[in-house]
Amino acid sequence: MQDLATLFVRAIFVENMPLTFFLGLCTFLALSRRLESAIGLGLAMIAVMGITVPLNQLIYTAVLAPGAWSWAGMPEIDLSYLNLIAFIGLIAGTVQMLEMLLERFAPSVHASLGVFLPLLTVQCAILGGSLFMVERRYDTPEALVFGLGSGVGFALAVAMLAAVRTRLAYADLPAGLRGLGITFLLAGMMSLGFASFSQMGAP
Amino acid sequence: MPPRPALLRTLKGPLVEGNPVTVQILGICSALAVTTSLDTAVTMAVSLTVVLVLSAAVVSLIRRHIPNAIRLIVQIVIVASMVIVIDQILQAWFFEISLRLSVFVGLITTNCIVLGRTESFARQNPPLPAMVDALGNGLGYSAVLIVIGAIRELFGAGTLFGLTVLPLAEEGGWFTPLNLMRLAPSAFFLLGGLVWALRSALPDQAEPPETLPPDVPEGR
Numbered sequence: 267m268q269d270l271a272t273l274f275v276r277a278i279f280v281e282n283m284p285l286t287f288f289l290g291l292c293t294f295l296a297l298s299r300r301l302e303s304a305i306g307l308g309l310a311m312i313a314v315m316g317i318t319v320p321l322n323q324l325i326y327t328a329v330l331a332p333g334a335w336s337w338a339g340m341p342e343i344d345l346s347y348l349n350l351i352a353f354i355g356l357i358a359g360t361v362q363m364l365e366m367l368l369e370r371f372a373p374s375v376h377a378s379l380g381v382f383l384p385l386l387t388v389q390c391a392i393l394g395g396s397l398f399m400v401e402r403r404y405d406t407p408e409a410l411v412f413g414l415g416s417g418v419g420f421a422l423a424v425a426m427l428a429a430v431r432t433r434l435a436y437a438d439l440p441a442g443l444r445g446l447g448i449t450f451l452l453a454g455m456m457s458l459g460f461a462s463f464s465q466m467g468a469p
Numbered sequence: 470m471p472p473r474p475a476l477l478r479t480l481k482g483p484l485v486e487g488n489p490v491t492v493q494i495l496g497i498c499s500a501l502a503v504t505t506s507l508d509t510a511v512t513m514a515v516s517l518t519v520v521l522v523l524s525a526a527v528v529s530l531i532r533r534h535i536p537n538a539i540r541l542i543v544q545i546v547i548v549a550s551m552v553i554v555i556d557q558i559l560q561a562w563f564f565e566i567s568l569r570l571s572v573f574v575g576l577i578t579t580n581c582i583v584l585g586r587t588e589s590f591a592r593q594n595p596p597l598p599a600m601v602d603a604l605g606n607g608l609g610y611s612a613v614l615i616v617i618g619a620i621r622e623l624f625g626a627g628t629l630f631g632l633t634v635l636p637l638a639e640e641g642g643w644f645t646p647l648n649l650m651r652l653a654p655s656a657f658f659l660l661g662g663l664v665w666a667l668r669s670a671l672p673d674q675a676e677p678p679e680t681l682p683p684d685v686p687e688g689r
Contacts, residue, residue, distance in 0.1 A: 286653050292581045295494060347557060350549045350575050357544060367661035377687040387541070390579045391496040397572035446494060447661050454657030461652060 270411045277415025279463040283391040284423050285456055286464075290391030294424055295449055304428035308421025312414065314386050315395050318360050319413030321355050322396040323406055346400075353396045358387045391420055423460075427452060476601050479528050483605040486671065489582045490587075492611040496582035499573050500614055501656040510618025511611075512566050516559065518576060518607030520551045521583050525603035526590040532592050544587050549578045582606055617659050625650030655674050 281287065284294040290311075297307045310355045328334060330352060332344040368376040375445060395416050399409050430452055439448055489495045496517075503513040527547050528535075535543050556574045557566040567574065577583065586606055591599035622628055627635035627644045635644035649655050 288498050288653070288656065289576070291497040291501070292495065295497065296547075347553055350553055351546060353547055354578060355542075358545065388545070388579045388584055390576050393579045394572055394576055396577075397575050401572060413569055436528065440665070441672065442665045443661075446491075447664040447668065448665060450657050450661030454654045454661060455644055457657055458654040461654060 267313075270407060273408060274411050274415040277412050278378065278422065279361075279460060280420040281416075282419040282423055282460050283394065283416050284420060285453065285460045287394065289394040290389050290420060291453075293385060293389055294420075294427070295446070295453075298428040298431055298449070301432055303422070304424045308417075308424050310383055310386060311389075311391070311424075312417035313364060313419045314357070314361060314389075315392055315413040315417035315420075316410065317413075318353075318392060319365070319395045319399055319416075320406055320410040322356055323399055323404060325352055325356060326400055327469050336416070349397075350393075350402060353369035353393060357392055357396070361387050375464050391416065396459045423456065426456065430456075473672065476598065479598055479602045480605040480608075482604070483609040485609070485667070487605045488609040488613065488645075488667075489585075490589050490610055490660075492668050493582075495585050496580045496610055496658070499576055500610065500617070501653075501660060503570060503573050504614060504618040504621050504656060505625070505651055506564075506622045507615070507618045509566060509569055510614045512559070512563065513570060513573065514607075514611035514614045516555045517577055517580065517582070517610060518604065520548065520555055521586060521603040521607045522600050524548045524583060525587055525599045526550050527595050527598035528587040529591040529594060529596045535592075540592070541584075544584060545578065548583050548587070552577045556613070582610060611684055613660075613663070615665065617656065620659055621650045621655060625655075 283289045284291055294308060324410065326346075326349060328346045330349055331446050332346060333341050334345070335341065335343045361383055365376070368383075395413055399412060404412055427449070431449065434452075443451075483489055487493065490500050499513060503509045524544075524547050527623070528544055552575060555577070557569070559570070573644060579663050586603055590602045594602070597677060619629060623634060626638050627633060627646055637644055637646060647655075
């Protein structure tokens with residue numbers, strides 16, 4: 267239990283997806299102009315990562331991992347090189363299904379999240395979460411906690427960046443720095459702040 | 470067959486003026502993560518260029534047969550297959566570097582440049598221009614990666630490709646390495662600075678201000 271809580275906090279702050287691993291930066295930068303869209307994107311990220319990382323973990327251990335077919339008498343089969351295709355397929359399917367379910371049962375949520383959902387298929391943070399899960403050999407509860415934590419971390423970072431950027435709309439910046447340039451510098455400073463969380467360390 | 474100048478323009482366009490990283494804001498994720506040293510940056514740049522050219526060629530070859538409704542899935546599967554091939558090659562012959570790149574080779578699959586170029590260019594053009602366009606974008610991406618990788622390795626460790634350029638103070642030289650360069654924030658700062666420099670050199674790329682100051686005469 268203690269380990270899971272630590273993993274959750276680590277995934278949010280220390281291993282923050284956009285700010286320390288540079289994952290999902292495309293949407294991170296493109297959708298942080300306004301606070302409302304940033305929060306919508308954050309919620310969608312939490313949902314998709316919380317679902318796909320544990321599901322991919324199940325698929326990986328049941329089908330793809332080396333030796334997963336030993337119950338069928340074929341222990342030498344190693345399908346782990348197929349993980350990219352399997353993961354991206356599952357992510358695309360999950361995103362599509364989430365969109366359809368939301369449209370049917372929660373139209374108001376769908377109306378506010380709708381535009382971001384299809385984008386999430388090609389979000390590096392989501393695929394990255396699944397690949398990290400394989401590399402670090404998480405089991406199912408750990409994968410669930412890691413997925414949720416990374417989603418929350420992403421939501422937090424994108425909401426904070428959007429809040430800063432809305433204030434910045436009235437700043438008088440050099441022409442070359444407007445828009446993309448200053449956003450990179452802001453993200454760098456936020457990343458500097460988040461880097462201090464890694465000093466918190468385990469007791 | 471379009472005349473040669475058009476091909477040349479397709480190749481040179483994305484190098485600086487339409488650079489995928491600094492202008493189109495595509496593929497930033499991996500551009501920042503792998504640039505702590507020059508050799509990982511070069512490996513990543515070559516892998517991405519190869520994947521980009523090959524998948525543009527394949528998508529462009531079968532562009533008339535892809536049903537419109539499922540084209541994204543088809544394209545992603547093609548890209549993912551290419552990435553798996555590259556990943557296996559790297560693990561077979563460049564195992565050290567592939568360990569340091571960890572998940573980022575796999576993440577070429579979701580690199581926005583690849584999908585962006587297949588979706589916006591290769592899907593409507595014959596194979597040759599599609600491959601040239603892909604090569605141009607790959608080289609533009611590589612240029613950014615190599616510049617940032619070189620700066621970070623030179624000032625973070627005093628080396629280039631692992632060879633000592635600036636002798637370190639602790640080994641009897643004069644250079645004290647900047648530890649910040651090895652950490653995540655410096656990549657953001659450097660890329661922000663690069664964008665600033667590029668947009669100062671080419672002023673027409675600067676974004677318009679979001680709000681204009683009120684038109685009030687000053688000094689009242």
